[in-house]
Amino acid sequence: MINIFSQLMMEANKSLYGLTIDPQNASKGPVVLGNGDFFIEIPVAFGCAFSDLTLTGANGTALPTAAELIDKGIETGVGSRMCNAIKVASYYLEAGLISKPDMIITSNSCCDSMTTLGILMNGYKPWADVPKFTMDAPHSFDEESYLYFGHQLRNAVTFMETVTGRKMDWDRLREVCVESNKQRQLLLEFQELKKAVPCPTEPDLARQGTEYTTWTSDRVTPTVTAWLEQLVTATEQRVKEGKGIDGVNEKVRFLWQDLAGSWASGTVLARLQKELGAVCLMDYVSYATWTPIDLSSEETMFTSFGKRFLLEDAMNRQALHTADLFCNDILQIVKEFKCDAVIMPAHIGHRDTNSRMKIVRDLCREHGIPCLVLGMDIWDKRYMTPEVVFDRMKTFFEVSGLI
Amino acid sequence: MDVYDIYIEKCTAKIDDMYAKGRRIKFTQLPSSVSEIRKDICIKVGEKESSGVILREDTFIELGNPEMGSCSILLYTDKPAMLNDGRITLIGPDINDSGVNNLSFDEIVIIGSLHGNDMDIVELESLCRNKNATQSFPFGQIIMLGGKELTEKDFESLRETLIIGDQIEGYRVRSFSENIWSRVSKQAVDKGFNFETLGKALMIIFKTAHPKIESMEVGFVTTNKDDISILKEYSKQILKISKEIVKENWKIKGYDIECSSDCNTCDDKPVCDDIREVLKDKMKKNSTKNG
Numbered sequence: 001m002i003n004i005f006s007q008l009m010m011e012a013n014k015s016l017y018g019l020t021i022d023p024q025n026a027s028k029g030p031v032v033l034g035n036g037d038f039f040i041e042i043p044v045a046f047g048c049a050f051s052d053l054t055l056t057g058a059n060g061t062a063l064p065t066a067a068e069l070i071d072k073g074i075e076t077g078v079g080s081r082m083c084n085a086i087k088v089a090s091y092y093l094e095a096g097l098i099s100k101p102d103m104i105i106t107s108n109s110c111c112d113s114m115t116t117l118g119i120l121m122n123g124y125k126p127w128a129d130v131p132k133f134t135m136d137a138p139h140s141f142d143e144e145s146y147l148y149f150g151h152q153l154r155n156a157v158t159f160m161e162t163v164t165g166r167k168m169d170w171d172r173l174r175e176v177c178v179e180s181n182k183q184r185q186l187l188l189e190f191q192e193l194k195k196a197v198p199c200p201t202e203p204d205l206a207r208q209g210t211e212y213t214t215w216t217s218d219r220v221t222p223t224v225t226a227w228l229e230q231l232v233t234a235t236e237q238r239v240k241e242g243k244g245i246d247g248v249n250e251k252v253r254f255l256w257q258d259l260a261g262s263w264a265s266g267t268v269l270a271r272l273q274k275e276l277g278a279v280c281l282m283d284y285v286s287y288a289t290w291t292p293i294d295l296s297s298e299e300t301m302f303t304s305f306g307k308r309f310l311l312e313d314a315m316n317r318q319a320l321h322t323a324d325l326f327c328n329d330i331l332q333i334v335k336e337f338k339c340d341a342v343i344m345p346a347h348i349g350h351r352d353t354n355s356r357m358k359i360v361r362d363l364c365r366e367h368g369i370p371c372l373v374l375g376m377d378i379w380d381k382r383y384m385t386p387e388v389v390f391d392r393m394k395t396f397f398e399v400s401g402l403i
Numbered sequence: 404m405d406v407y408d409i410y411i412e413k414c415t416a417k418i419d420d421m422y423a424k425g426r427r428i429k430f431t432q433l434p435s436s437v438s439e440i441r442k443d444i445c446i447k448v449g450e451k452e453s454s455g456v457i458l459r460e461d462t463f464i465e466l467g468n469p470e471m472g473s474c475s476i477l478l479y480t481d482k483p484a485m486l487n488d489g490r491i492t493l494i495g496p497d498i499n500d501s502g503v504n505n506l507s508f509d510e511i512v513i514i515g516s517l518h519g520n521d522m523d524i525v526e527l528e529s530l531c532r533n534k535n536a537t538q539s540f541p542f543g544q545i546i547m548l549g550g551k552e553l554t555e556k557d558f559e560s561l562r563e564t565l566i567i568g569d570q571i572e573g574y575r576v577r578s579f580s581e582n583i584w585s586r587v588s589k590q591a592v593d594k595g596f597n598f599e600t601l602g603k604a605l606m607i608i609f610k611t612a613h614p615k616i617e618s619m620e621v622g623f624v625t626t627n628k629d630d631i632s633i634l635k636e637y638s639k640q641i642l643k644i645s646k647e648i649v650k651e652n653w654k655i656k657g658y659d660i661e662c663s664s665d666c667n668t669c670d671d672k673p674v675c676d677d678i679r680e681v682l683k684d685k686m687k688k689n690s691t692k693n694g
C-alpha cells in the first residue's frame with residue numbers, strides 16, 4: 001500500500017543506494033576513505049566526500065551478485081569466519097575496484113573485522129603514496145575517553161587541512177552541528193513514538209532514518225531534516241488515531257539485538273510482521289542514545305564528537321564496551337518498548353556479541369524474557385536461509401506462548 | 404556498603420549550602436509507608452499506568468533536554484539514619500509555576516530573574532530562541548536510599564528500578580543513558596502533577612520494589628546548567644565507583660567484564676610467549692630455505 005511512509009522509505013532507499021560501489025567511486029573529491037564511521041559532521045563541514053569502505057562492502061552484499069562477491073572475498077586471504085561485509089570490501093580493494101582516495105583515515109573500532117580492513121587499506125601497495133591517519137579508539141566510556149578521542153578527531157582535522165591545503169570553516173562546522181542536533185532530536189522523537197502499542201508505523205524506518213542521516217551523501221542536509229519532520233508528524237498522527245502498522249495485527253513485539261544486515265528486513269522480518277503479527281521494534285542501528293553536540297567551545301564540540309563516536313554510535317556502543325552495558329541496553333529496550341522477546345541473531349562476524357550469548361541467556365532467564373539465539377550471517381543468506389530463520393522464530397514464538 | 408556515603412554527604416551539604424545562600428528551595432516531608440504516600444497522590448502509579456507515549460503537542464514540559472543540562476544520580480548506603488526518610492527537596496522552579504508555554508519573552512525573563520542569578524536569564528533567553536526547548540527545564544535528579552541490608556549486590560536491581568517505563572501516569576522518561584530526559588503531560592499537570600508528585604511516585608516505586616529500603620530521599624534541581632554541572636561532576640566520580648561495583652558483581656558471576664589487555668599481567672602470557680617463539684623459529688627456517 002502506497003502511503004506517506006512507503007514514500008519516505010523509497011526516498012531514503014534511493015539515497016542509501018548511493019552507498020554501493022559505483023556511486024561511491026563517483027564521489028567528488030577531495031575524498032576521505034575510512035574503514036568505519038568517521039565523525040560525519042567533520043567531512044560535511046570540510047566540504048569533502050567521505051567513503052566508508054566497510055559500508056561499501058556491506059552494501060555489496062545487497063547486490064544481486066552478493067554470493068559471488070563474498071566468495072571472491074574469501075580468495076583475498078581474509079579468514080573464512082571474517083565478517084562478509086569485510087570480505088566483500090577486501091575483494092573490492094584487492095581487485096583494484098576502489099578509486100584512489102585523496103587520504104585515508106582509519107580507526108581500530110569497532111570490530112576486529114573492521115580493524116583488519118583498516119590494516120589492509122593502510123598496507124595496500126598501489127596506495128602507498130596516499131596520506132594516512134589512524135585514530136585510536138579506547139574501549140571505554142568516560143569523560144577521559146571522550147576527551148582523548150575528541151583530541152584525535154581534532155588532529156584528524158589538522159591532517160585534512162595539511163593534505164588539502166584548505167582550512168576548516170569553524171562557523172560552517174557549527175552550522176552543520178546545529179542541523180545535526182536537530183536531526184538527532186527528530187530521530188529520538190520517532191524512537192519515542194515506537195513505544196506506542198501498537199507500533200504506529202514500520203519500525204524499520206528508524207534504521208533507515210539513521211542510515212539516511214548518518215551515512216548517505218544527503219546527510220546533515222535540510223533535505224534529511226525535512227524527511228525526518230514528515231516522518232515524525234505522520235507518525236504522531238497515527239498514534240493519535242491509535243493505529244498500528246497498515247495490514248499488521250500486532251501480537252508480538254521483539255528486540256533484534258544485532259544489525260538487520262542486507263537481507264533480513266525485506267525477507268524474514270517483513271514476513272514475521274505480516275504473517276504472524278510479530279514486529280521487530282528495535283535493532284542495533286536504530287537504538288538511539290544521542291546527546292546533542294555541545295557547541296559552547298571547540299573543546300566541548302570535539303568532546304561531544306568523541307562521546308558520540310565511542311558511546312552513541314550504535315555499533316560502537318554495542319561492540320566496543322562491556323557486557324554490562326550490552327545487557328543493560330537489552331533490559332532498557334525490553335522494558336521501555338514493551339518487547340515480549342529478545343532475538344540474538346548472533347551474526348557470525350560478531351565475535352564480541354557471540355562471546356556474550358550465555359550472559360544474555362542468563363539475563364533473560366533471570367528476568368523471564370523469552371530469548372532465542374540464531375547463529376546466522378546477516379550479510380550472506382546462504383549460511384542460514386531466510387526460510388530457516390523464519391521457521392525457527394515462528395517455532396520459538398509458538399513454544400514461548402507468544403502466538 | 405559505604406562507598407557512596409561521601410557523595411551522600413556532599414549532595415546533602417550542597418543542598419544546605421544553597422539553602423543558606425537563599426536559593427529557592429522547597430522541602431516536602433512524606434510519611435514513611437508506601438500505603439500512606441499512595442493515599443495522597445493525584446496520579447496513578449504502577450505498571451502500565453502511563454498510557455502510551457506523550458506526544459509533543461500533549462507535553463506540558465520537558466525536563467532535562469541535554470542541551471539544557473541533565474543529570475541523574477542514584478546513591479545508597481547501609482546507614483539509613485544518614486537520610487531524612489520521606490524528604491523531597493526541590494531546588495528551582497516547580498513544574499506548575501513554570502508556565503513557560505504561556506509566557507511572552509519578557510515574562511520569561513522576569514521569571515528567570517526571580518529564582519536565581521543572571522545565568523538563569525541567559526538560560527531562559529536561550530529557551531525562548533530555541534523552539535525545541537521552549538517547554539524545557541534543566542533537570543537534575545538525585546535518589547538516595549538507605550537500608551541496613553543493602554549491599555553492593557543490590558546495585559543492578561536498584562539501577563534497573565530506575566527504568567521507569569510506563570509506571571507513572573502522565574510522565575515518561577525518554578530512553579537515555581546517564582542523563583534523565585523526561586516529559587510531563589498537560590493532562591497530568593491539570594491533575595496537579597508537580598515535583599512533589601514525582602518524588603512520591605519514585606518513593607512508591609522504589610520502596611515497593613525493594614523492601615530492604617528503610618529510608619529514602621529524593622532531590623530535584625531545575626535552576627540552571629551551572630547547578631546541573633556541579634551534579635555532573637559528582638556524577639562522573641559516582642559513575643567510577645558504580646563501574647567498580649559492577650565489575651566486582653560480574654566477577655562473582657564468573658565473568659571479567661573489563662579484562663585489562665596488558666600482556667604483563669595476563670595469566671596466559673607464558674603460552675603466548677611459547678607460540679611466538681615457535682613462529683619466530685618457523686619464519687627463520689622459511690627465510691633460510693628461501694635463500
Ligand code: SF4
Pocket residue numbers: 054083084085086110111112113114259315319349350
Ligand atoms: S562484524 Fe559487525 S561491525 Fe564488524 S563489519 Fe561486520 S557487521 Fe560491521
